[in-house]
Amino acid sequence: MTAAPPARAQPGRPAQISREQIVAAALEGDMDTLTMRELAARLGVTHGALYRWVPGRDALLDLISEVMVERILPADEPHGTRWRSWLARLAWAMHDEFLAVPGYATRTARPHRHNPASFGRLRNGVIQAFLAAGVSPDLAEQSWYIFGTSIVSWLAAQETPLDLGDSAPRFELFLDSLLRGLPAREPGIARPLDGT
Numbered sequence: 330m331t332a333a334p335p336a337r338a339q340p341g342r343p344a345q346i347s348r349e350q351i352v353a354a355a356l357e358g359d360m361d362t363l364t365m366r367e368l369a370a371r372l373g374v375t376h377g378a379l380y381r382w383v384p385g386r387d388a389l390l391d392l393i394s395e396v397m398v399e400r401i402l403p404a405d406e407p408h409g410t411r412w413r414s415w416l417a418r419l420a421w422a423m424h425d426e427f428l429a430v431p432g433y434a435t436r437t438a439r440p441h442r443h444n445p446a447s448f449g450r451l452r453n454g455v456i457q458a459f460l461a462a463g464v465s466p467d468l469a470e471q472s473w474y475i476f477g478t479s480i481v482s483w484l485a486a487q488e489t490p491l492d493l494g495d496s497a498p499r500f501e502l503f504l505d506s507l508l509r510g511l512p513a514r515e516p517g518i519a520r521p522l523d524g525t
Contacts, residue, residue: 348395349396350372351368351383351392352397354368354371355368355371355393356433359431360432360433360436361432365379365386365389368383390444391446394447395444395447397427397433398448398450401419401451402419402450403454407457407458407461408457412458412459412461413508416476419454420476420508423480424500427484428484434484434485435485437485438484452473455473456470456472459512462512464512464513468515475507475511475513480507483503
């Protein structure tokens with residue numbers, strides 16, 4: 330008895346793929362060198378077919394940002410006295426999701442074009458947390474900048490660790506110190522003049 334020949338792919342519409350599948354395939358390797366052709370191969374679709382779902386590299390990076398923000402942003406709104414615990418949950422989600430993808434935190438820490446929709450959702454959530462803490466909109470904006478750059482920079486440093494001694498830096502200590510210092514307040518001491 331002879332084995333039946335393998336089934337040939339039928340022409341027609343390619344199989345549907347989801348946003349999550351596209352993002353998962355994109356995050357399997359180095360995002361800096363990923364090409365659309367390589368992504369199509371990972372997904373088992375043709376290069377041309379991939380463009381039906383994602384029209385180019387910028388759109389792919391926007392899609393990755395959207396999915397990552399959906400994964401990390403808490404479902405509830407920050408309010409009242411729970412603003413600090415809301416930010417802690419967000420920071421831990423960033424820790425877990427960013428470090429699960431080698432190079433993602435480092436890439437995010439570098440200056441680049443951010444997806445305005447997903448980045449805006451993240452920014453607005455963090456600003457709302459600081460407004461719930463009772464600071465002015467200007468200080469809430471400053472606090473967002475401090476929070477965002479601090480978390481992403483710490484995570485990027487974990488991907489390319491510095492030799493800081495025998496003890497590994499602990500995220501919970503870093504986060505506790507950061508959140509104790511936030512929200513930003515107007516400094517009580519002005520910048521010193523040179524020579525004084």
